[in-house]
Amino acid sequence: MPAPHWPAPTATGPVSATVSLPGSKSVTNRALVLAALADGPGIVRRALRSRDADLMAAALRSLGATLTPAGETTASVDWHVTPGPIRGGARIDAGLAGTVMRFVPPVAALADGPVFFDGDPHARKRPMGPILDALRALGARVDNDALPFTISGPPAGGEVTLNASGSSQFVSGLLLTAARFEKGITIRHVGPPVPSQPHIEMTVQMLRTAGVTVDDREPDVWRVEPGPIAARDMTVEPDLSNAAPFLAAALVTGGTITIPSWPLETTQAGDALRDLLTSMGATITRTDGPGTSDEQRNHSATFAEADLVVTGTGEISGIDVDLHDVGELTPTIAALAALATAPSRIRGVGHLRGHETDRLAALATEINRLGGDAEETEDGLVIRPRPLHGGTFHSYDDHRMATAGAVIGLAVPGVEVENIATTAKTLPEFVQMWTAMLEAR
Numbered sequence: 001m002p003a004p005h006w007p008a009p010t011a012t013g014p015v016s017a018t019v020s021l022p023g024s025k026s027v028t029n030r031a032l033v034l035a036a037l038a039d040g041p042g043i044v045r046r047a048l049r050s051r052d053a054d055l056m057a058a059a060l061r062s063l064g065a066t067l068t069p070a071g072e073t074t075a076s077v078d079w080h081v082t083p084g085p086i087r088g089g090a091r092i093d094a095g096l097a098g099t100v101m102r103f104v105p106p107v108a109a110l111a112d113g114p115v116f117f118d119g120d121p122h123a124r125k126r127p128m129g130p131i132l133d134a135l136r137a138l139g140a141r142v143d144n145d146a147l148p149f150t151i152s153g154p155p156a157g158g159e160v161t162l163n164a165s166g167s168s169q170f171v172s173g174l175l176l177t178a179a180r181f182e183k184g185i186t187i188r189h190v191g192p193p194v195p196s197q198p199h200i201e202m203t204v205q206m207l208r209t210a211g212v213t214v215d216d217r218e219p220d221v222w223r224v225e226p227g228p229i230a231a232r233d234m235t236v237e238p239d240l241s242n243a244a245p246f247l248a249a250a251l252v253t254g255g256t257i258t259i260p261s262w263p264l265e266t267t268q269a270g271d272a273l274r275d276l277l278t279s280m281g282a283t284i285t286r287t288d289g290p291g292t293s294d295e296q297r298n299h300s301a302t303f304a305e306a307d308l309v310v311t312g313t314g315e316i317s318g319i320d321v322d323l324h325d326v327g328e329l330t331p332t333i334a335a336l337a338a339l340a341t342a343p344s345r346i347r348g349v350g351h352l353r354g355h356e357t358d359r360l361a362a363l364a365t366e367i368n369r370l371g372g373d374a375e376e377t378e379d380g381l382v383i384r385p386r387p388l389h390g391g392t393f394h395s396y397d398d399h400r401m402a403t404a405g406a407v408i409g410l411a412v413p414g415v416e417v418e419n420i421a422t423t424a425k426t427l428p429e430f431v432q433m434w435t436a437m438l439e440a441r
């Protein structure tokens, strides 16, 4: 029986809370892949515990890596990872995780036998063609163009041309394993611009930190030299994209939200929230203030950080913005736009039709179901202010749709989010954190 819908709490006044976020999904799942391919045992500290991260850990284990947890909480774990010979015969469950379905097949192609991949029903609809074709061109055999498929290798590597305009993860997935291919890999993108550039920068930076030689001087071309991936002891940054709904609460309620341990320099897409929320009317400061506990400071030895403090006025400005580079922030920005005082236009995010759900259709449908005025365009959304009313906000098994419903619910009584549990994809404690944020004073 489906769980009852979650009555999204309406804020009774301005929020005033400090919200500590668990580790970044994107950093965690890259770090785990690199650790499983490394030249010795390593540690991934403060890794995210969530459905996507757990699926990645399980996938790497079934391919032969040993992952031992230490310091485990419900949201975080220190993984001690010992790489092993890459084993065939595994069945990988990708769930609905883009990082698992795009980052693991290149690893599996190095196994000593065929590896089978499948995922949630909707995962079978997410685009996979360009990365599977690329793996074929590099010497692997793949028996389908989307999930489910079986891959066998080993591919020698070499040069490949692909169209990564549908997802940056096609490029990141190949890059993460490329050094382990006999000839390395040269990737050449041909087509409309690749989205989510910061995520590709994250991949390149993490590879370089692990001693891998990556040449990205020419736009849309990446060359990875064959060679070892160095084992490391690294700490995962907090998930800045998952800060989005909490920071949005400051704008909706005219309150203040503090996020401790915001990295001073990062490749995470969520860092763009500082500019985006400023444009929508927030005041933002970074300060090494009392929100950062000694315990948190001691943990974050490997990146410089500060508290991020976001204060809203209760009035939200409309925004005209291209989110091509930071598409995963779209659901929160759209929720804010639905509550704004002027129209908004979100551009450059046609690729969101291939995310957890068709996010453009889902956002327009659900905002309009609550009485709003949201219109899909070819590459985004136009959202005009209109008074909203209560009703069901469907999540489409999309964690960021669910949290967008929670943001609207802060201002609109009677919003019920269907399948709030889907937030477990990247933030299993969302409901408890949201409730604690509203109860803090």
Ligand SMILES: O=C(O)C1=C[C@@H](OP(=O)(O)O)[C@@H](O)[C@H](O)C1
Pocket (backbone or CB within 6 Å): 025, 026, 027, 098, 099, 166, 167, 168, 169, 172, 195, 196, 199, 327, 328, 351
């Ligand atoms: O590499 C990553 O960790 C991600 C890349 C982006 O994917 P797309 O380029 O498919 O949007 C982003 O939206 C996703 O949430 C995470």
Ligand SMILES: C=C(OP(=O)(O)O)C(=O)O
Pocket (backbone or CB within 6 Å): 096, 097, 098, 099, 328, 355, 356, 400, 426
């Ligand atoms: C697009 C997203 O996820 P995935 O890694 O499954 O692509 C997301 O988290 O917004």
